[in-house]
Amino acid sequence: MATSIVLFTADLRLHDHPPLRAALAEADEVVPLFVRDDNVAAAGFAAPNRLAFLADCLTALDAALRERGGRLVVRSGDVVDQVGAVVAATGAGAVHMAAGVSGFAQDRERRLRAALAERGCALHVHDCVVTAVAPGAVTPANGDHFAVFTPYYRRWSQQGVRDVVAAPRTVRVPSGLASERVPARADVREVSPGVPPGGEAVARTRLAAWLRSGIAGYADGHDDLAGDRTSRLSPHVHFGTLSPVELVHRAGKTDGPGPAAFVRQLCWRDFHHQVLAARPRAAWADYRDRQDRWRGEDEAADDIEAWRRGRTGFPAVDAAMRQLAHEGWLHNRGRLIAASFLTKTLYVDWRIGARHFLRHLVDGDIADNQLNWQWTAGTGNDTRPNRVLNPVLQGKRHDPEGAYVRRWVPELAELAGAAVHEPWRLTGLERARFDYPEPIVDLAEGLARFRQARDRS
DNA sequence: GCGGTATTAGG
DNA sequence: CTAATACCG
Secondary structure, three states: OOEEEEEEOOOOOOOOOHHHHHHHHHOOEEEEEEEEEHHHHHOOOOOHHHHHHHHHHHHHHHHHHHHOOOOOEEEEEOHHHHHHHHHHHHOOOEEEEEOOOOHHHHHHHHHHHHHHHHOOOEEEEEOOOOOOOOOOOOOOOOOOOOOOHHHHHHHHHHHOOOOOOOOOOOOOOOOOOOOOOOOOHHHOOOOOOOOOOOOHHHHHHHHHHHHHHHHHHHHHHOOOOOOOOOOOOHHHHHOOOOOHHHHHHHHHOOOOHHHHHHHHHHHHHHHHHHHHHHOHHHHOOOOOOOOOOOEOOOOOHHHHHHHHHOOOOOHHHHHHHHHHHHHOOOOHHHHHHHHHHHHHHOOEOHHHHHHHHHHHOOOOOHHHHHHHHHHHHOOOOOOOOOOOOOHHHHHHHHOOOOHHHHHHOHHHOOOOHHHHHOHHHOOHHHHHOOOOOOOOOOHHHHHHHHHHHHHOO
16 A cells, blocks of 8 residues: 655645645555654744744644544654654655755755655655745746846746646545644744734635735735735745645736736745745845945844834834734835834844844745845845835835824824824924834934945945 | 847836 | 846847
8 A cells, every 4th residue: 555745844735735636646545744843943943923823734734634534743853854754654655745945945855855765765846836936947048047026027927827736635644653742822932912823724714805805905005004905814825824826826817906916926925935946045145245244233232122122213113013023924014114224224234134023923934034134135136225215204105194103102192193203303392291212313324324335335 | 059238127 | 236138240
C-alpha cells in the first residue's frame, strides 16, 4: 500500500492545494504533516501573534481533515529530522510540499532533498501554491527577475494563473502514527488583544463577504484609514488558508476598478516574492546599496522607542503604531506613513522598523514586509527612492475627518475634525489638557538630514 | 544574434 | 534616476 506525505508550511488549507492533490492521486494513504520547526524559532520568527493565529489555522486544518476521514499529524523539532522519522515509520515513497522563496525555505528544500534521497524517498516541490505565479515564470530579457513593478505587472497579467484545484472529499491517513496534540491559541502568551481568528473556514467566509460587498469599493477606498475598507485577508494569505491563485480567479470574475486594483495588489505580493527568490539576501541587506549611514539603536534610542510606543507627537504615525500593537495588523497606508517616518524623517535603519513589524504583524512575511520596508527606505524597488511622505499631509489626505487618529490615540479624542493632525497648533492652555507628546522632530530638519545623507552618495 | 544606445515610463 | 524595451548597426 503506497503512502505519501504532504508537508504543510505556508499553505494551511485543503482547497486549491496541488501538493495534497498530487499525493492523493499517487498514494492510497497520505500523511498530512505539520512540523513546528525549531529553526523558525531560532531564526527569531516565532512571534506570539503569529503563533496564536497559526494555532487557529492548525486546529481548523485538523478539523477539516477529520471531516474527510483523516487528521493532521503534528511534530516538533528540526523539520528534516521529523520528515525523515515519518518516512521511516510509514515507508512513504514521496513527500509533497509547496515551494518557498526565502533563503530559509530554499535551504529547507535543499536539506530535505538531500536527506530524502538517502532514504530513497522522492521530494516534489510544487509551484503556484504560495504565490499565484511562480518566481521565475516571467523574467525580463536580460535578467533573472524583475526589479521594477510595472513591467512585471504587465507580464504577470498576460501570463495568467493555473486552474483552481478542488478540495478532496476524503483523506485516508495511516493509523497508529504518533502525533502531538494540535497546538491551541490558548497555549500562546502575550498575544495582542485584537488578533483575529485564523483557519481556512474563517478565511473562506471572510473572502466570500469581501467579494460580495467589499471589493467593489476597493479602488476608491483602499487608502481610507478610518473607513478601513481593505480586505484584511493578508493574514489568511500569509498562512495560506487562502490560495492566491483562487483569489486571482474569483476576484477577476467581476469587472470594474475594485477587483482590478485588488488583483494588482496580489501581483505586488508575487513581485516581492520573485525578488526575494532571486535575491534571498535582500531579506536583511540593502537590495540597492545607496551608501546610507542609518542611525541605529544607540544613536537614535529615544526616537526609536517613541516610534515603537506610538508617542512621536505625529498623530497619524502614533495611531498607526498603536493599531499595530493592538491588532497585530496595520492598514497599508498606516504602514507606509509609519515606515517613511522612521526611515526618511528619523533616518533610522529600515531593519529596525522591519524587525518591529515582524514582531507584531500576524501577516508578517519575509518577502512582503522586508521588501516593502526597503521600498520605503529607498534601498529597494521604488523608482523614486528619495520620496518622503509628510506624516501631517498624509494624515489630512487619508484621514480627513481625523476619525482614525481619534480611534487609536484617545488622548486626542476630544479634538474635532482634522485638527487632530496638528495638536501643536492649539494654544498653550488647550494643549496642557492633552497628555500627548510634543513632536520629537522638526519635519524640515528631518528632511534636511535625509537629503544631506543621500547627497553624499 | 549581439551589444550599445535612444526612448519610454515609473507606486 | 534607471529598468525595460525598442531600435540599430
